[in-house]
Amino acid sequence: MFHPAFPEYFLRIEDDNVGITLIVTKRIYKRLENDFEEELKLYLTRKNRQLFCLCRRNENSYADKN
Secondary structure, eight states: OOOTTHHHHHHHOOOTTSOEEEEEEHHHHHHHHHHOHHHHHHHHHSTTEEEEEEOSOOTTOHHHHO
8 A cells, every 4th residue: 555645754764773674566666766756765775774576476375375
């Protein structure tokens, strides 16, 4: 789920000792890249920040079998 306030929210946390890991879908990543390019760049330059893009479903995942 994406909300336009999320990029600003995660940038307000300036404490480098706080680790933040975001996992987004390809669609959300493209939205960040296109509509929030500067915020995305700033987030990625901060210490203890990670961003992962879930680009495709794992064919062997448990959720796929149920």
